[in-house]
Amino acid sequence: xxxxxxxxxxxxxxxxxxxxxxxxxxxxxxxxxxxxxxxxxxxxxxxxxxxxxxxxxxxxxxxxxxxxxxxxxxxxxxxxxxxxxxxxxxxxxxxxxxxxxxxxxxxxxxxxxxxxxxxxxxxxxxxxxxxxxxxxxxxxxxxxxxxxxxxxxxxxxxxxxxxxxxxxxxxxxxxxxxxxxxxxxxxxxxxxxxxxxxxxxxxxxxxxxxxxxxxxxxxxxxxxxxxxxxxxxxxxxxxxxxxxxxxxxxxxxxxx
Amino acid sequence: xxxxxxxxxxxxxxxxxxxxxxxxxxxxxxxxxxxxxxxxxxxxxxxxxxxxxxxxxxxxxxxxxxxxxxxxxxxxxxxxxxxxxxxxxxxxxxxxxxxxxxxxxxxxxxxxxxxxxxxxxxxxxxxxxxxxxxxxxxxxxxxxxxxxxxxxxxxxxxxxxxxxxxxxxxxxxxxxxxxxxxxxxxxxxxxxxxxxxxxxxxxxxxxxxxxxxxxxxxxxxxxxxxxxxxxxxxxxxxxxxxxxxxxxxxxxxxxx
Numbered sequence: 001x002x003x004x005x006x007x008x009x010x011x012x013x014x015x016x017x018x019x020x021x022x023x024x025x026x027x028x029x030x031x032x033x034x035x036x037x038x039x040x041x042x043x044x045x046x047x048x049x050x051x052x053x054x055x056x057x058x059x060x061x062x063x064x065x066x067x068x069x070x071x072x073x074x075x076x077x078x079x080x081x082x083x084x085x086x087x088x089x090x091x092x093x094x095x096x097x098x099x100x101x102x103x104x105x106x107x108x109x110x111x112x113x114x115x116x117x118x119x120x121x122x123x124x125x126x127x128x129x130x131x132x133x134x135x136x137x138x139x140x141x142x143x144x145x146x147x148x149x150x151x152x153x154x155x156x157x158x159x160x161x162x163x164x165x166x167x168x169x170x171x172x173x174x175x176x177x178x179x180x181x182x183x184x185x186x187x188x189x190x191x192x193x194x195x196x197x198x199x200x201x202x203x204x205x206x207x208x209x210x211x212x213x214x215x216x217x218x219x220x221x222x223x224x225x226x227x228x229x230x231x232x233x234x235x236x237x238x239x240x241x242x243x244x245x246x247x248x249x250x251x252x253x254x255x256x
Numbered sequence: 257x258x259x260x261x262x263x264x265x266x267x268x269x270x271x272x273x274x275x276x277x278x279x280x281x282x283x284x285x286x287x288x289x290x291x292x293x294x295x296x297x298x299x300x301x302x303x304x305x306x307x308x309x310x311x312x313x314x315x316x317x318x319x320x321x322x323x324x325x326x327x328x329x330x331x332x333x334x335x336x337x338x339x340x341x342x343x344x345x346x347x348x349x350x351x352x353x354x355x356x357x358x359x360x361x362x363x364x365x366x367x368x369x370x371x372x373x374x375x376x377x378x379x380x381x382x383x384x385x386x387x388x389x390x391x392x393x394x395x396x397x398x399x400x401x402x403x404x405x406x407x408x409x410x411x412x413x414x415x416x417x418x419x420x421x422x423x424x425x426x427x428x429x430x431x432x433x434x435x436x437x438x439x440x441x442x443x444x445x446x447x448x449x450x451x452x453x454x455x456x457x458x459x460x461x462x463x464x465x466x467x468x469x470x471x472x473x474x475x476x477x478x479x480x481x482x483x484x485x486x487x488x489x490x491x492x493x494x495x496x497x498x499x500x501x502x503x504x505x506x507x508x509x510x511x512x
Contacts, residue, residue: 010470068472068479091472091480111452112470117462119455125448149448160442163484164435168449169456170471171500175428177465177507179420186416192381192405193424194461196367199375200425201457205450206373209433214266214368215426216324216347223324224347228419236503243499244427247492251433 001142004028004055004083006074007065008036010113011088013043015065018121020044022145028056032070057081061142063107068092075100084135090162093155094129105130105139108158109147112169121146127153127161178237217248257398260284260311260339262330263321264292266369267344269299271321274377276300278401284312288326313337317398319363324348331356340391346418349411350385361386361395364414365403368425377402383409383417434493473504 001024005012008031016026029048031037041048049055052074055062062078064071064087071092075085078100085097086105097104106129111119126143128150130136136152143150153161176197180190203212216224225245232238257280261268264287272282285304287293297304305311308330311318318334320327320343327348331341334356341353342361353360362385367375382399384406386392392408399406409417432453436446459468472480481501488494 067475068477091483110448112455112459112468114459114463114468114470117459123451125451151448157442157444159483159487160438161444161448162480163487164438164444164449165452166471166473166484166497167431167438168435169452170469170473170504171496172428172431172453172456173460173465173469174473174500174504174507175423175431176460177469179424180465182416182420182423186413188409188413188417188420190464192366192417193420195379195381196421196425197428197457197460199368200428201453203368203370203373204429204432204453207370208446209429209436212368212370213426213429213433214370215422217422217426217430219323221324224418227347227415228422231415231419236506240427240499240503241422243496244430247496248426248430250492251430 001025001060001138002027002058003061003063004030004059005040005063005065006030006052006055006078007063008033008040008048009065010115011109012063012065013040013115014111014113014119015063015088015109016040016044017118018146019142024142024145027059030055052077053079055079057083059083061086061138063088065089071096084138086139090165091159094131095155097131103131103135105135106155106158107139107143108161110161110165112173123147123149125149125151127151127158129153129155129158178240182237213248213252215248217245218252220249257281257316257394258283258314259317259319260286260315261296261319261321262286262308262311262334263319264289264296264304265321266371267365268319268321269296269371270367270369270375271319271344271365272296272300273374274402275398280398280401283315286311308333309335311335315339317342317394319344321345327352340394342395346421347415350387351411353387359387359391361391362411362414363395363399364417366417366421368429379403379405381405381407383407383414385409385411385414434496438493469504469508471504473501474508476505 005016020026026044026046029041034050037048062085084103085101086107094106108127110125124147126147128139183190259282261272276282282300282302285297290306293304318341340359341357342363350362364383366381380403382403384395439446
């Protein structure tokens with residue numbers, strides 16, 4: 001497929017690299033930010049523009065990979081053409097395209113992406129939605145060039161996947177950040193936490209997370225909890241510790 | 257070494273199995289709960305007791321692996337002997353043993369343990385503290401039979417390691433639980449989140465977590481955040497989402 005990327009952020013970068021490797025032609029990158037546009041087009045050896053009005057009309061697929069808040073405006077200013085327009089967002093309904101073009105859909109890979117950390121797409125779930133059967137089939141076929149886990153789901157289901165991903169990835173990474181900062185403040189090495197972090201992720205391949213819970217909150221070891229709250233000298237972190245401990249305790253109390 | 261375990265919970269189970277495999281003799285298990293005591297002693301093919309007064313006097317090492325709240329009382333009732341007494345807790349000072357016996361210390365493996373999920377100790381950090389040089393040396397030697405990462409640290413440092421571990425493991429696993437429940441409520445498969453969870457953990461081997469953060473909170477995409485809050489129909493989960501999103505935003509705003 002001949003593909004234009006609207007956006008040059010983390011997801012656009014990794015997805016365009018993967019699609020190019022799979023043999024597709026990335027014919028243009030649009031980004032409002034010239035640095036980002038140039039950087040990605042350099043990597044892909046393709047052209048770029050910072051003017052949405054100058055997006056090429058001859059692609060088979062336009063992949064919008066931008067912040068949700070700017071997507072409506074970009075669609076409004078996008079030159080009309082006969083390609084499929086699809087976005088890669090978790091929480092945007094497919095119908096955002098409805099009044100702007102005829103063939104449209106969603107291509108949502110469930111993963112965390114960083115510009116400079118290449119990911120292997122082969123087992124990443126890719127969720128597809130299409131405005132008609134042909135669009136769905138085209139997007140599914142494209143997904144299958146990257147991954148063995150391509151599924152057609154509704155905008156409604158996709159919203160819950162995205163929400164679950166925020167907990168499982170974004171909030172989890174923030175927990176890692178708090179831990180790293182605590183250790184750094186006390187001249188301890190974050191590297192020593194990696195076996196624990198790895199095992200925590202590995203465990204839930206073998207048992208549901210509800211059974212994998214350990215630690216003072218589930219034992220409701222007030223002794224430890226109080227000591228930990230005393231050690232936390234940032235108000236924000238203490239608030240997080242308290243809220244999560246309270247909820248873990250309630251969760252298991254309720255379920256028993 | 258001839259070792260008695262005081263406790264038969266998750267940590268005691270995995271640690272006693274590992275020490276037995278490494279060639280040490282586990283000569284007795286004490287647990288208040290007969291079922292736990294019997295289960296672990298059956299696995300290890302050793303004897304057990306539910307009476308702390310009946311703990312054998314002839315071991316080289318007594319490993320206390322119990323809830324912090326019951327540790328002082330157990331120490332008080334423990335028959336005097338010439339072995340080393342050590343606990344495996346993150347937040348207990350070593351001096352808890354000071355008035356009860358002469359040779360004492362700490363043997364703290366930084367990992368999450370479940371009774372029925374065997375772990376490989378080889379890269380798990382084990383933190384040692386000893387009442388004198390000989391005790392420290394004995395406990396370090398024991399640690400090295402299990403792991404290539406054995407360190408001598410103070411009670412003070414150990415407290416912060418334990419606190420960091422609560423964030424990196426216990427709270428992280430709770431994030432997985434919330435995600436799993438959300439997907440289950442909407443007939444979606446938790447298995448599809450595993451590549452994302454694995455990548456989130458793998459990423460921080462290559463970059464510090466502060467650089468790995470992605471998602472609506474760091475972009476401060478109010479559009480997505482508001483939609484997510486609307487989707488969360490449990491008050492508790494909504495409170496967690498709001499607090500963590502607010503803090504992620506503040507964290508990156510402050511650091512820029």
